[in-house]
Amino acid sequence: MMEALAVLFISAGLFFFFTATVGLLRLPDFYSRMHAMGKADTMGLLLTLTGLALYQMGEGLSWSKAFVAFKILLIAVFWFLGGPTATHALLRSAFEGGKMPWTKDGQAVLDWPRQEER
Amino acid sequence: MRSIITFCVLLLFWVLLSGQLDLWHLSWGVICTATVTYLSRDLLFKGQLDLREKGREAWRFLKYLPWLLGQIFKANLHVARLALHPRMGELIDPHIIRFRTKLKKDLSLVTFANSITLTPGTITVLIDGDRLYVHAIDRPSAEALPGEMERRVAEVYGEQ
Amino acid sequence: MEGFLVGTGLVLGGFVVAGFYRIAFGPTIYDRILAVNLIGIMTVVFLVLMGLIYRRVEMFVDIALMYSLLAFIGTLIFAKYFSKRGVE
Structure with a gap:
């Protein structure tokens, strides 16, 4: 039972890692690759590590096993906090370095609620 | 007062990571935690x-968390669809969007920026005062900004 | 079940090799950092997998935790360094 769940979670996680890799290779510029990376990898890590923690718990419940499983999940929680920060730092450094995104109509920066302001 | 709470939080973290409760490890934990508390006493809680x-x-x-988790799941499906779609070039229309936000506190701005990064199709590039630069990968996700998310974050931190 | 874990490791290895393409030919420095970041995350999963296969997971999980911290800090330092220098 536990193993079937673990296989399910790990496969789902691998699918998201696959998405991240394909996005990294196919999308046109740095900013859009960031979309594929910053989201899919966090999700992939969370699902894969959940699956591995379930597998680690195994059949017999014991205190030390649960502790190790908890630590495995702690990695995922940590990355949930750290991942967006790392993404943000990279994007900011690229934007301040003067790299503009690839666009279809050549306008890189739009002001959003267009009616107001001005 | 502030340092005592910081100390307790850090010591709890130490015990969770080491997992050993004998005197030797605990005394080292107290020493390390005290040093870190002294060095970073004004980082965890401000004012x-x-x-x-x-x-x-x-x-x-x-209470805000479940909605955020749902958004994260949707965001991943969105990106997966875009990355694997055979005619991806027609679907995406990336832009950087600049808008003003009403939020004032540091913590709520951080939560807002991270939530934007985690929801479908948008990532925060830069916060400059009250202006946010957000990169949106396609038109529909750009039009959803700032909208509902800002309202919810303002509610969490009691800003109106 | 052991075989499934080994297979997972092999698939992850394949993704890492695909990521090397961006490191080698990425047009800008930021693409390369991005690929390094992705490979770092996969390595964290790989470390836990190795621990489970060798049945020494209580040791490997600490290494994985440290490695994820290092990957995070490494990305931050790269971002900081290249934004100061403005290197293309």
């Missing part, structure tokens, strides 16, 4: 500390 207000914020944040 006046109001425990009841913090508790209320934490509770409202917990």
